[in-house]
Amino acid sequence: MIAIDTSVLIDLLGDDAGRADAAEQSVRDALAQGPVVLCDVVVSEITAGLGHGTDIMDVVEEMGMRYLPVERRSAVRAGEMQRRFNQRRRASGRAAQPSPRTVPDFIVGAHALLQCAALITRDAGFFRDYFKGLKVIVPKAP
Template identity: 35%
Template sequence: MKISTLIDTNVLIDVWGPAGPMKGWSASAIASCRRDGALVVNTIVWSELAPLIATETALRKAVDMLGMDRELVSWDAAFLAGVTHSRYRRAGGVRERTLPDFFIGAHATVAGHRLLTRDAARYRSYFPDLDIISPETHP
């Protein structure tokens, strides 16, 4: 069975940004997920990557080199993101956890993707049924 994986922004920054302690793990995790099935990037991740990559053409090439599919965030996912973010804020959550994180988690949930991220706790708290790949779950 093929499994699709939405790649969180932080993992792509590890791979495409300056060398850091998680670069090796992130590159290896992307390769492992590619063996399992489709890699996906959505419009939210795309927008968060824009400041890192010089041009949109360069970002397209980088995404294409990894063989990632590009997906729009659905209306259902947008609604789930808004409801979940509202619940987070009512529970005393601070604005550090911005709405884009909730869009990413909601998109993965609604579309049936796994999520490759370094922020597992953040997503697990609000999307408990989401299959998450992180350094904690896949060292």
């Protein structure tokens, strides 16, 4: 089972043809290996970004993807990773600056690490840094 990040779904459903093609190929490749899933955060974010939540989910499901809720252990791991991130920022003296990361980023990563085999995302650096062992798949233009 492979999780998909919001950025890739927005690319897939958005207006940028180059990004849409790369996202589509990544999803096709992943679906050939097994289920592709969206967690709670991704469903919420694509609805916020694209609107029409029920319609968007219908489209996503027609493509072969499905919803997989975040388990408690993933939610706990997300909180642990967020705390580690905040500690690193304080130690580097950047705590006063606005954080580029919020809890949803950590939930997506923990969900992919603990409940799936991989994550399709454009944000490989962050997920590799905080979720060691997570296989990260980055869409590439065909």
